[in-house]
Amino acid sequence: MKTSTLNIGHLSNADLLSRFGKLVQTERKITHLVLECIAEIDARKLFLDKAYPSLYEFLVQEFGYSSSAALRRIESARLLREVPEVAVKIESGALNLSQLSKVQQAVRAVQKIADRKLDIEEKKELLNRIEHTTQQQTEVILCQALSLPVLVENKERVHRDESVTLTITFSKEQIAILKQAQDLVAHAVSEQNWAEAITYLAKKEIQRRTKLREATQVTTAAGVRIKSDTDKSKNMATDKDIGIRPTSAVRNEHQNSNETKTQNKIQPQSLTHPGRKPLRTSIKKTILNHDKCCQFKDHSTGKICGSTRFLQVDHRQAVWAGGSNDLQNLEILCSQHNQHKYRQESFLD
């Protein structure tokens, strides 16, 4: 039974290799075009309209990319946007997605370890140096050039029974700390059982944080935090109904865009709205128990975001537009969609 539409069994060895060579070239060209699209979708944040909380989830769930394939493409697309010269190198085969992804990881590591942001010229120089090298050689070159410890990629493998094998590399200092902690909990876990020890330590930390939060905030078992009414000054600055301010990360992403300008224009008027009353904690609890996750909906498909991270209470109709604090006017949104909705409303104005 034929499984392909094209029978290539009759091709001579030379023709087969020639055909393969051409297809590889096409594949690289398409890879570059795919990255361009991903970069543009990222810039326009189109995944939010489609009720996904992130580009990563959009690529994995909507387009079927594996987790690692999606991450490599996102990293590469962002680098391509910053250094457009990368396109030619992808098409020529001088650089591949894994290498680009490694460069991005190294750039982040430098920022974290040395608190230094690499400029475009430095990135170009790194990219030149890793052309036509293997993944291992790329890692060595990056580590040496940036004086980084070995770049480690953590791996996660899910088994049929949903157990997970993690491959994690710890630095000398990190493993010393972990062993010290393991000794401290030796009474509670089996000897040398890292899974038990790490889980035990994680549980203790979760319990500790939950107790801390319960004292001042509304907290769910999943660690989702809703700002409490007791912290009115923070509410004034972050609740969407009076004009949400983006987090520093989002602010950085948008510092050059018109969106931020629009937000800034709206805020003063909203902040001074006289009718605004803070939400009662009991109402926040009720709405969170009811919705449980982000309710942002893509009306063309009916898909609901469903994210359980960074949840916020949203007024369906904003207070400054006459919306009330009634339950019917409240819903849960993730911070990404809360901001997205606010930006949309700002543009409508």
Ligand SMILES: [Zn+2]
């Ligand atoms: Zn969401």
